[in-house]
Amino acid sequence: MTLSAEQQAEIDAARANPQPTLRAVAPGMEKHLYTAQPVLDHGFVRAIDYMGDDAAIVQAARVSYGAGTKHVSNDEGLIRYLMRHWHSTPFEMCEIKLHVKLPVFVARQWIRHRTANVNEYSARYSILDREFYIPEPAQLAAQSTVNNQGRGAVLEGAEAARVLALLKSDAAQMYDHYEEMLSQDDQQGLARELARMNLPMNIYTQWYWKTDLHNLFHFLRLRADAHAQYEIRVYAEAIAAMVADWVPLAFGAFEDYRMGGVTLSGKAIDVLKRMLKGEEVTRESSGMSIGEWREFKGVWK
Known part of the structure; x- marks a missing residue:
């Protein structure tokens, strides 16, 4: 994980200067504020701000549904009722803002969740750092033979070494050319917004990502699932914690x-x-497709 000196100074200053407040405070989240959780080789997730807690969900539900929920004996029971019956609005009363450092190809997958506010580091104005995601050997896997979107067997021996060497050399060469193309050192070169187009998808970017709890749960349901791509799943798992x-x-x-x-x-x-x-x-008498039957059997084993 790599934090810039400015980012670390900001974190240290914020944590050294707590402020009194009348708003709801969640002690469990307070310990996470500003602290960067390392993810992958150079990435991180850190909570910048949040609003609400479990009580805010209950408060919103009772305002919304009034006497209809008064038979629920406690807050936990009400929250479980809301979740069980897909009542999403009360969960939207809680929000979180995260600072995330992640590879570009993960960001492009992540941004498909269009229910958040995002502000990304701009390579039009700034020069990207020489930092690339290079998978651990255990994550170098071949294409799955049964899932067009997944991985199969882990590469071994000479094949693993060959692929890893290509990833490292390609990333280094592309960044070298990026630096050579930039308008600097008395050469005309290219504008930053053009020079960036030659960079690889495994270079790191950063963004601020703000969303409400309902949409965050939807993100976690998909991305913290065992079937999700490893590189986005580890971010989802860090957020889930x-x-x-x-x-x-x-x-x-x-x-x-x-x-x-x-x-x-x-x-x-x-x-x-x-x-x-x-x-x-049987599958034939069930009326299901092969894929539906396989997934159904996976539920009840």
Whole structure:
């Protein structure tokens, strides 16, 4: 992980100067504020600011639904009810702002979540650092033979060494050419906004990313899942650890109903009913495709 001297100075100054406040404070998140959590080889995630806590979710729900929720005996029960029945608005009352340093190819995957406010480091105005994501050997894998979007067997021996050498040499050469093309040292060169187009996708960028808890849970459900690409999953896991400390009741419900739960299709429910009655159901008699049947079997083993 690499923090600039200016970023570290900002962190030290902020943590050394706590301010009194009348707003809701989540002790679990306070310990994370400004502290950078390392991710990958040069990346990090750090919480810059947040709003709300578990109580804010409950408060919003009771304003919204009024007497209809008064039978819920406690805050945890209400939060679990909201999560179980997909009532999303109360979770939108909590927000978080993160500073993230990540490879460009991860950022391009991440930005598909269009429910956040983002401000990214601009290579039009600034020169990017010579920092690239180089996978650990365990992450150098071949294409999966059963999943067009996934990885298969880990590369070994000479093949792993060959690929790793290409990644390192290509990144170094592209950055060398980037520096040579820039308008500097009395040469005319290219403008920064043009010179950047030759940089590799594994170079690091940074951004501020602000979102509400409902949309953050959606991000985590997809990106902290075991099937997500490793390079974005480790960021999601680092964020999830912060969220668990920030809103422990909401995160517990999220783990149960979203991360630990499953959604079954009408066909799948029908097959389960037939199985419970003792019928032997095959893929052919289920009405499911091969992929649906494989995923269904993966749920009930």
